[in-house]
Amino acid sequence: MKRSSPANLGAEKGQKQPTMEEDKVRSLFNSKIWDPEFQDTLKNEIAMSKPYNWGTIRDLIDDDLLRKVRKEIETEIHFTNKETDIYKVNQSGDLANLSGLDWNDLSRLPSLCRLREILYSEVYRDVISHVSGAGTLSGSKMDMSINTYTKGCHLLTHDDVIGSRRVSFILYLPEPGKRWKDHYGGGLRLFPSIVANVPHSDHSAKLVPQFNQIAFFKVQPGFSFHDVEEVHVNKHRLSIQGWYHIPQEGEKGYIPGEEAEWVKTNTSTLAQLESNVLQxxxxxxxxxxxxxxxxxxxxxxxxxxxxxxxxxxxxxxxxxxxxxxxxxxxxxxxxxxxxxxxxxxxxxxxxxxxSQLQIDDFLNDTKSEVLKKLIKTDELQKExxxxxxxxxxxxxxxxxxxxxxxxxxxxxxxxxxxxxxxxxxxxxxxxxxxxxxxxxxxxxxxxxxxxxxxxxxxxxxxxxxxxxxxxxxxxxxxxxxxxxxxxxxxxxxxxxxxxxxxxxxxxxxxxxxxxxxxxxxxxPTDGWESGEVGGYELYMDNQDDDDEANTDIKDAAVYRSDDTGDSVLINKPPSWNSFNLVLRDESVLQFVKYVSWAAKSSRWDITAxxxxxxxxxxxxxxxx
Known part of the structure; x- marks a missing residue:
């Protein structure tokens, strides 16, 4: 459960790729995005948006292409449920890592490869660069992932400041032809900042995603905080998450040393938290x-x-x-x-x-009964x-x-x-x-x-x-x-x-x-034992992973899933009247998992x- 990015759709730096004719690229997008008036209107809306600069475009891609993409994902890509301290999500497996595929071998994922190509095409990147005000964007450093959020899935607050990212985007692919409703959950929520690197506890903007809609924002260190609301229903909120990076050597807009300076200056907020800069x-x-x-x-x-x-x-x-x-x-x-x-x-x-101890029935019967009655009353009768x-x-x-x-x-x-x-x-x-x-x-x-x-x-x-x-x-x-x-x-x-x-x-x-x-x-309630509704207190070994392959996008906001489970030392679900003692040094991480909306009550505790x-x-x- 170390932190890293989800499964990657990115092409390796410098990998040769086919070049689609510009007219063909343009034809696969909604024609409105090439209209200068539409672009200027969108640019002004983004500049005035709150809590920070972000935008959205409905019906972005040719509908037929996007339906084919969704069909390929459903039939060809396997998703694995991953759950860590910051997210619960179904992530794509090896088939989603298109950098491992020959560009000439499109037999299994032709529409998905075509989609990636047009999203990173120069003509479309220029539009995103213009309306977002983010500067020139790389077409060779591709960085995409496929996720499906089902009931209980979520992604907690983070700002996407990792490596050389310049723009974040999410292309939504829920079931076409049907409206994704607000009460389904799964919304993109944006958080204002009280000061730099300190987001407000509550979001101030929310996007309810629809099929063929894209949301995007300029990555702003210390300000571009967002999360994905927990999904409340048994439906698939499929999406393609991606990032545009600072131009690489040999590309238009490349500035020697710009990326190194950006990475040096803009430390991820998690790294700042761990170094106590924000204490x-x-x-x-x-x-x-x-x-x-x-x-x-x-x-x-x-x-x-x-x-x-x-x-x-x-x-x-x-x-x-x-x-x-x-x-x-x-x-x-x-x-x-x-x-x-x-x-x-x-x-x-x-x-x-x-060096650890669980004391059951810690409080005596009299004290326990009084507290349980009061807490249950608060849960049932007080807002x-x-x-x-x-x-x-x-x-x-x-x-x-x-x-x-x-x-x-x-x-x-x-x-x-x-x-x-x-x-x-x-x-x-x-x-x-x-x-x-x-x-x-x-x-x-x-x-x-x-x-x-x-x-x-x-x-x-x-x-x-x-x-x-x-x-x-x-x-x-x-x-x-x-x-x-x-x-x-x-x-x-x-x-x-x-x-x-x-x-x-x-x-x-x-x-x-x-x-x-x-x-x-x-x-005061039961139903926590399976871990499905979260709320458990987990202790785990904090061993560094020296084999991280993609170090420049090492994610300081998302934990790598430890599929073996060997790093988990203690996993204690919520219960009534149990006192857990643990002697912990700096090699051990601890967290309380996000409590699902489906939990029967709050998790209550007194910690020391x-x-x-x-x-x-x-x-x-x-x-x-």
Whole structure:
């Protein structure tokens, strides 16, 4: 599941191709596109379009040719379902890679080859160059793919900034003669940017695709954000996706060094996210707050004592390490069988062996029943806000949507980012999370569910719980961050990310170069186990692929599908009242898969991260 482009229809650079006469090329397009008045009108429309420069043309290609193309695709090309963090789509196989075919051997895909030839013909490229204002376009560097979106398929927010791409286009081929309706889904949605490289959470324009319609836009680094809406029905939304590139050597418009400078200057937005260039514009902040010194020392002493006891007994946990008051407080939340000496030892053994742990029935029956009733009531009786402008305190919307989107509560004051000034105001407010203070500002009737969730988040931040956590993992917490999250059907997800080091802790003796992650899943419905409606939390090995053949179009927006599945370490579907603990280093990626509109409810959870360290008998020196 590394990121790369879908199956390619592109010809190899410099490959000899037949030259169709210009009159023949023109005859295979709608004659209106050669009309200077039509071109100028379209150019003006594109220049004035929002949220960025884009355009569309209906009935672009000769109808008979396009119907033949669709028939060839249906009969000659095999599609494989591919699902990653950013998309679920049916991609074309080897037959779609026309660069592997002899240009003189058109027996199996003659119409498709003819279509590719006219789309990259000089006369048509000149039209697209003129109306889009993108500059001269390459005819030798071809880059196309065939996809069919069926029910549940989607492609999340990205800007297409990869290599030397200059114009993106999508030629739509749903069933001819029938209108593709809005409620089918599968629309092309365009997102405005709050600032460069930070798209708004909500789209501001949408195209409902029809047969023989093309949509296209100039690739604008940091601004040309778009997605493909999930398809809601059992119909095929077939399309040909392609790109025009910067002219290559020997072509009209070639400028030495232009491509290299473009690639150097316009880093993909995902690469910027991974390098933390945009971290000021990410919300919620990746801030694991350092715990007070006296707490850290207390955990060290606890674990030093537990280690000595463990060496003596090797089969139990000394509950006297927890005070009577702490055990009583823990019992208000945690199921009693997890708080016995044998129960803690069982959890400890499992975690020490695997560096991961799933604790089922984590919350006790009383707390679990109260929360489940409240969350179910919210799902059934309260309208969930789907537009960020309608999100009310204490909830916020995660930004930017080419990294993640979900509702969250972080213990800080309410924010609703609609403008650059909103973000700047937040950056100037260095507020620490305080769930206790936040709960006092809520209406206990209107925000009953939020109040209960906050009580659990406060519990996870308590010293008593962190002592329990230390006994289970034999690791001493150094920092913490706790978030309450809600992933809405048809809307929310997180893309795969690595953990970030906490530089403030790099000199701590015994500091483990890893982060302990805990997710208390509180999703009140079933039907998630198959993965068909998404929402699962997935951990995977992040190994570089040194065999990437087409490095200049290495896609920083789409993960390569790992057909073997060997890279998947953990795949945890949503459930009720399960607490998942994972010790994760920088070699592991994690994401929550996009939640399908077909899911029976939102995915609810409370997630936490702790920087941790190991402890030996010299606990005092470790704490220092």
């Amino acid at each position: 000021d514009y990410e919300f919620p902040k990746n801030e694991r707050n350092i715990l007070p010194y006296h707490q850290i020392r207390h955990f060290d002493e606890l674990l030093a004592a537990q280690t000595s006891e463990h060496e003596a007994t090797e089969s139990s946990v000394d509950l006297s390490l927890l005070s009577e008051g702490e055990l009583k407080y823990l019992a208000e939340f945690i199921s009693p069988h997890h708080l016995t000496s044998a129960g803690i030892h069982k959890l400890q053994s499992q975690f020490v062996t695997k 969930c806000p789907y537009e960020s402008v309608n999100v009310e305190a204490p909830w916020k919307t995660a930004l930017p949507p080419h990294k993640w989107r979900y509702l969250y509560i972080d213990g800080k004051s309410h924010e609703n980012f609609q403008t650059e000034q909103d973000i700047l105001n937040s950056l100037n407010n260095e507020e620490m999370p305080n769930y206790n203070l936040l709960s006092k500002t809520l209406d206990p009737v209107k925000n009953n569910t939020e109040t209960e969730l906050i009580s659990v988040a406060t519990f996870l931040e308590s010293t008593a719980f962190k002592k329990f956590l230390a006994l289970v993992t034999l690791l001493s917490p150094l920092s913490e961050q706790v978030l309450i999250r809600r992933f809405r059907p048809g809307k929310d997800f997180t893309l795969a990310t690595q953990i970030n080091k906490n530089d403030l802790l790099e000199r701590v003796k015994g500091f483990v170069e890893a982060v302990l992650e805990g997710t208390l899943c509180l999703t 991260q702790w920087d941790v360290k190991t402890v030996d008998d010299d606990s005092e020196n470790d704490a220092e």
